[in-house]
Amino acid sequence: xxxxxxxxxxxxxxxxxxxxxxxxxxxxxxxxxxxxxxxxxxxxxxxxxxxxxxxxxxxxxxxxxxxxxxxxxxxxxxxxxxxxxxxxxxxxxxxxxxxxxxxxxxxxxxxxxxxxxxxxxxxxxxxxxxxxxxxxxxxxxxxxxxxxxxxxxxxxxxxxxxxxxxxxxxxxxxxxxxxxxxxxxxxxxxxxxxxxxxxxxxxxxxxxxxxxxxxxxxxxxxxxxxxxxxxxxxxxxxxxxxxxxxxxxxxxxxxxxxxxxxxxxxxxxxxxxxxxxxxxxxxxxxxxxxxxxxxxxxxxxxxxxxxxxxxxxxxxxxxxxxxxxxxxxxxxxxxxxxxxxxxxxxxxxxxxxxxxxxxxxxxxxxxx
Numbered sequence: 001x002x003x004x005x006x007x008x009x010x011x012x013x014x015x016x017x018x019x020x021x022x023x024x025x026x027x028x029x030x031x032x033x034x035x036x037x038x039x040x041x042x043x044x045x046x047x048x049x050x051x052x053x054x055x056x057x058x059x060x061x062x063x064x065x066x067x068x069x070x071x072x073x074x075x076x077x078x079x080x081x082x083x084x085x086x087x088x089x090x091x092x093x094x095x096x097x098x099x100x101x102x103x104x105x106x107x108x109x110x111x112x113x114x115x116x117x118x119x120x121x122x123x124x125x126x127x128x129x130x131x132x133x134x135x136x137x138x139x140x141x142x143x144x145x146x147x148x149x150x151x152x153x154x155x156x157x158x159x160x161x162x163x164x165x166x167x168x169x170x171x172x173x174x175x176x177x178x179x180x181x182x183x184x185x186x187x188x189x190x191x192x193x194x195x196x197x198x199x200x201x202x203x204x205x206x207x208x209x210x211x212x213x214x215x216x217x218x219x220x221x222x223x224x225x226x227x228x229x230x231x232x233x234x235x236x237x238x239x240x241x242x243x244x245x246x247x248x249x250x251x252x253x254x255x256x257x258x259x260x261x262x263x264x265x266x267x268x269x270x271x272x273x274x275x276x277x278x279x280x281x282x283x284x285x286x287x288x289x290x291x292x293x294x295x296x297x298x299x300x301x302x303x304x305x306x307x308x309x310x311x312x313x314x315x316x317x318x319x320x321x322x323x324x325x326x327x328x329x330x331x332x333x334x335x336x337x338x339x340x341x342x343x344x345x346x347x348x349x350x351x352x353x354x355x356x357x358x359x360x361x362x363x364x365x366x367x368x
Contacts, residue, residue: 005019006314006317006330006332006333007031008113008114008333009032009113009114010029010031010032010033010329010343010345011029011031011032011034011226012031013027013029013327016321016327020318020321020322022321022322022325026325027321027325027326027327028325028326028327028351028354028355029327029345030326030327030328030329030344030345030347030351030355031327031328031329031343031344031345032226032329032345033194033221033300033301033302033343033345034220034221034224034226034301034345035221035222035223035224035273035277035301036224036345036346036347036348036351037224037269037272037273037276038224039223039224039225039259039263039266039269040266040268040269042262042266043259043262043263043266046258046262047255047258047259047262050255050258051255056254056255056258057254057255059254060250060254061250061252061253061254061257062254062257063249063250065085065252065257066080067257067261068085068252068257068258068260068261069083069085069232071260071261071264071265072085072219072232072264074264075264075265076199076202076204076205076217076234077204077205078204078205078207078208078234079208079237081237081240082207082208082234082235082236082237082240083232083233083234083240084232084233084234084235084240084243084244084247085230085231085232085247085251085252085257086231086232086233086247086251086252087229087230087231087251087252088218088220088229088230088231089191089193089216089217089218089231090114090118091229091231091247091251092216092231092232092233092247093115093118093157093189093191093216094118094121094122094246095233095243095246095247096189096214096216096233096235096243096246097118097119097122097124097155098122098246099239099242099243099245099246100154100155100187100214100239100242100243101154102122102124102154102155102187103123103124103125103154104124104125104126104127104151104152104153104154104155105119105124105125105126105127105153105154105155105156105157105189106127106128106129106144106147106148106151106153106155106156106157107119107126107127107128107129107157107158108128108129108130108131108139108144108157108158108162109128109129109130109131109334109335109336110131110137110164110165110331110334110335110336110337111158111159111162111163111334111335112159112163112191113333113334113335115157119157124155127147127151127153128335129143129144129147130335130336131162131336133296133306133337136165136167136296136297137162137165137167137296138167138169139158139169141173141176141177141180144156144177144181145177145180145181145184148181148184148186149184153186154185154186154187155186155187155188155189156181156186156187156188156189157189157191158189158190158191159190159191159192159193159194160174160190160191160192160195160201160203161194161195161197161198161298161299161300163191163193163194163300163302164302164304164329164331164334164337164341164343165296165298165304166194166296166297166298166299166300166302166303166304167296167297167298167299168198168201168299168300169201170201171200171201171202171203171206174188174190174203175203175206178203178206178210178212178213179210181212182210182212182213185212186212187212187213187214188212188213188214189214189216190203190213190214190215190216191216192204192215192216192217192218193216193217193218193221193231194218194221194222194299194300194301194302195217196217196218196221196222196270196274197222197274197277197278197299197300197301198299201299202215202217203215204217204234207234207235207236207239208236208237209236210236211236211238211239213235213236214233214234214235214239215233215234215235216231216232216233217231217232217233217234218230218231219231219232219260219263219264221301222270222273222274222301223260223263223264223270225256225259225260225263228253228255228256228259228260229252229256230252230256230257230259230260277301277346280346280347280348280349280352281298281301281303281346283349283352284303284344284346284352284356285303287352287356288303288305288356288359291356291359291360291363292308292363293305293306293307293359293363294306294307301345301346302329302343302344302345302346303343303344303346304331304341304342304343305341305342305343305344306340306341306342307340307342307363308340309340311340311363312339313330313332313338313339313340313341313342314330314332314339316362316363317330317339317342319362320358320359320362323361323362324358324361324362325358326354326355326358326359328342328343328344328355329342329343329344329345330342331343
């Protein structure tokens with residue numbers, strides 16, 4: 001793991017600009033995995049009209065978020081009674097840990113670094129199972145179940161698609177694992193922040209039959225609204241009754257709730273985002289392979305890359321920022337990875353081509 005400066009999350013352009021002495025506005029961000037298509041004009045125009053009318057600012061939010069839950073129910077194909085709305089996936093995770101009295105949780109690494117922070121803040125112990133790059137960051141049921149038994153974990157937490165690799169486990173396989181974990185008295189918590197690119201593999205519709213399954217989903221990734229912190233959990237109605245009291249009142253603003261509701265109904269933008277991402281991801285993968293970079297198969301809107309072991313990964317990352325104004329996500333601070341791994345968001349063709357040119361220039365023998 002590199003000892004150099006690396007932000008804890010993607011998208012930290014202000015921090016990077018200050019660190020490396022470059023204008024923030026000059027940086028092109030591939031470190032945050034956000035749909036490059038911004039919210040549609042119709043969504044923005046409707047929000048502007050609501051703001052001009054003032055009531056969305058002067059009235060309290062609906063404490064039940066009824067209209068938003070109905071929109072989520074239609075979008076995800078679930079019952080509105082299984083939905084809990086919150087201020088992003090991590091706040092929902094924290095609430096679930098409290099509601100379910102989780103004392104120890106098994107996480108799969110590498111993974112989203114904030115899992116540990118949320119678990120620690122909730123007073124839960126952490127056990128880990130390391131996924132291997134050689135196996136494409138997949139995991140077999142027997143290893144997970146054996147680890148659950150040996151650590152006496154009460155919960156299993158992982159992302160699908162996996163972060164940072166984008167590896168997608170089929171829903172049928174995960175349901176087998178979830179049922180086996182449930183037989184051990186273990187709650188399975190699945191972070192589906194990027195499942196919108198492969199919605200057919202979501203476990204959302206399975207929660208109605210199981211109290212030991214919690215599905216966390218984001219309303220900011222595919223909808224390109226990370227500045228509005230909106231997420232939701234899909235859980236058994238009995239679990240919802242325990243979870244909702246752990247969410248602070250009015251945790252989602254009226255503007256954020258309405259923006260999410262409008263975006264959920266914008267089926268044209270959603271479909272276009274999925275199709276465009278699939279096309280660009282395939283093209284970008286082929287171009288990166290031609291540069292001699294290993295690319296891991298991904299079902300999300302990002303790609304995990306690995307450069308040659310003999311290259312200086314931290315220097316490459318720095319040169320891309322300082323000389324090319326391209327920000328990729330160094331994965332040196334992901335548990336189980338090192339400075340030779342990078343994650344790049346899939347953006348527009350022009351932006352992707354710019355990033356490829358910058359990489360090719362920075363990878364030239366004299367620049368390593």
